[in-house]
Amino acid sequence: MAKSGLMCKIGPSVLNANLAELHNESQRLLDSGADYLHLDVMDGHFVPNITFGHPVVKCLRTKITDAFFETHMMVTKPEQWIEPMADAGVDQYTFHVETCNDVPFVCRKVKEAGMKVGLALKPGTGVEAVQQYIDQADMILVMTVEPGFGGQKFMRDMMGKVHWLRQNYPDLDIEVDGGVGLSTIEACAEAGANMIVSGTAVIGAEDPGKVIATMRDIVEGSIQKCQLER
Ligand SMILES: O=C(CO)[C@H](O)[C@H](O)COP(=O)(O)O
Numbered sequence: 001m002a003k004s005g006l007m008c009k010i011g012p013s014v015l016n017a018n019l020a021e022l023h024n025e026s027q028r029l030l031d032s033g034a035d036y037l038h039l040d041v042m043d044g045h046f047v048p049n050i051t052f053g054h055p056v057v058k059c060l061r062t063k064i065t066d067a068f069f070e071t072h073m074m075v076t077k078p079e080q081w082i083e084p085m086a087d088a089g090v091d092q093y094t095f096h097v098e099t100c101n102d103v104p105f106v107c108r109k110v111k112e113a114g115m116k117v118g119l120a121l122k123p124g125t126g127v128e129a130v131q132q133y134i135d136q137a138d139m140i141l142v143m144t145v146e147p148g149f150g151g152q153k154f155m156r157d158m159m160g161k162v163h164w165l166r167q168n169y170p171d172l173d174i175e176v177d178g179g180v181g182l183s184t185i186e187a188c189a190e191a192g193a194n195m196i197v198s199g200t201a202v203i204g205a206e207d208p209g210k211v212i213a214t215m216r217d218i219v220e221g222s223i224q225k226c227q228l229e230r
């Protein structure tokens, strides 16, 4: 039996939380069992919405020193924010290939700045847009909503991309983001996603810890099943 190091990781998004309480809300999610924080950065150009940038992330880092921070960069110029985000204490810099003229250059710069590289795909972008760069990335993010807003409906037809990536790259970290919760996690797990972003479904839950634990059980079950079949 082939052995894989694939791990399930649950990374809540604070996008729809009360951002006046960013530190407390983030800490509550980590105390509820989150493995990392998914921080949605929007510039009002790449997506029709604005959230926060590196100054806010830097402040949050002074309060939360030990958690893994991923920034999901929904910005027109991903190369512009590499240094500021590294300085803010970001661990993984996930940027969209649609807006990037030179993906290998940005991957290299992100690594040189000491961060992991995530490559993100909008729903309309096929996996062929990242295929040639997979060896330069630590993770591929398959968006399951149009980026820009939390609380949207999960796009089930994105699972074909996740499945294709998992079939071809058994040990790759594959993240899903958008509309993921208890009613959609099985589809994500069966397709092969191992990094799960969940915003509204976790933030709005009476017991976020229970939602995170249930999603983890389902994803870990799929990873085990997949390993047994290999
Ligand atoms: O990148 C995003 C939106 O562009 C968010 O991460 C995502 O939408 C999470 O929120 P929800 O689970 O509520 O959909």
Ligand SMILES: [Fe+2]
Pocket: 013, 038, 039, 040, 072, 177, 197
């Ligand atoms: Fe996101």
